Amino acid sequence: MDKVALLDDGVHYANMTNDKLVQIILNVFCNSKRLSHQPAGRLCCSAWRPKLTRPQQFILATSVLCVLVWTLTLASRVLRITRHLPQPSVQIVLKGRQQTTTIVALTTVSQAILTLGAVLVYSYIADRTPVFSKQVKVFSWMAFLVPLACCCLLGLLTCRLAKDSSVLNRQQTCETRGWMQLVLLMYHYSGASKTFSLYFSARVIVSLYVFLSAYGHYTYSLRHGKSSCRRIGEVLLRLNLFTVLLCVAMDVSYMQYYFVPLITVTYLLVMVVAALPPHAWSGTTSPWYQVAKVVVVMVTLYLYHSQDLALNGRDITLP
Numbered sequence: 001m002d003k004v005a006l007l008d009d010g011v012h013y014a015n016m017t018n019d020k021l022v023q024i025i026l027n028v029f030c031n032s033k034r035l036s037h038q039p040a041g042r043l044c045c046s047a048w049r050p051k052l053t054r055p056q057q058f059i060l061a062t063s064v065l066c067v068l069v070w071t072l073t074l075a076s077r078v079l080r081i082t083r084h085l086p087q088p089s090v091q092i093v094l095k096g097r098q099q100t101t102t103i104v105a106l107t108t109v110s111q112a113i114l115t116l117g118a119v120l121v122y123s124y125i126a127d128r129t130p131v132f133s134k135q136v137k138v139f140s141w142m143a144f145l146v147p148l149a150c151c152c153l154l155g156l157l158t159c160r161l162a163k164d165s166s167v168l169n170r171q172q173t174c175e176t177r178g179w180m181q182l183v184l185l186m187y188h189y190s191g192a193s194k195t196f197s198l199y200f201s202a203r204v205i206v207s208l209y210v211f212l213s214a215y216g217h218y219t220y221s222l223r224h225g226k227s228s229c230r231r232i233g234e235v236l237l238r239l240n241l242f243t244v245l246l247c248v249a250m251d252v253s254y255m256q257y258y259f260v261p262l263i264t265v266t267y268l269l270v271m272v273v274a275a276l277p278p279h280a281w282s283g284t285t286s287p288w289y290q291v292a293k294v295v296v297v298m299v300t301l302y303l304y305h306s307q308d309l310a311l312n313g314r315d316i317t318l319p
Helices: 015-036 054-082 103-128 141-157 170-189 196-224 229-250 259-275 287-312
Strands: 089-094 097-102
Touching: 054 103, 054 229, 103 229, 141 170, 170 196, 196 259, 229 259, 259 287
Parallel strands: none
Antiparallel strands: 089 097
16 A cells, blocks of 8 residues: 555544545445446445434324324224214314214324325335335436426316406416416426426426415405404415425425425515505505505515625525
């Protein structure tokens, strides 16, 4: 061994030498396995040892508990139906009124939680374990266009007339946002970010989605009046529930799924703008005041980000 590869004590090897020796040892044990499996990039020579965090263990335990509850409640329901027995009911007092619920409600809730837990467990197994083979994404136009063409065909076969014929009604905006989500899903799945035309199109789609989302929430405030704290909480829960649980299950940052934080911030900004005087739900001011208020906020945000770009000398890009 060359003396240059040793430390000053003449006994221990330098870090560069240790790295080379480790690579040699790994090649001795891994090359035979990697060459026998094609493509070689799908195989990892190290054994997988699951090390679940506490939140991941909680999600797994909750899913298993929901499986037991759903199985027991379903078996009890089937047994009572076959024996022509009435379903057991539970009296619940809600806001001073007494309501009756049956075991069917427990079955529905447990089934919903079980479905959510199954999706989270499957996502963890698919992405964090060697159960499924892994491969580097190589973009192909066929892999991107064929699934979209199949979805378009299914959409044409299931299309129907909308009840509301106004411009940008809720059905139109929801349908448009659904197609945008489908395109973005295939964009990330096929690794299309390496193609400039698709990358630019995806940025435009994200911007249009943000606009339609903000437009829908703002028009809701105009039509239905002041949004209560309950509705704001319901919207935030609907937007972030699955994403937050997925972050916990996959042990990643919340900003890893940038799309949901973007829509969440947009919704909160819309609620703040709607609450500024003149209020969106007052109904006594001209619609042009609302338009002017939105334009002023947009210009203010643009100038703020322009100043930030000028000071930092960099572009703000989505991951």
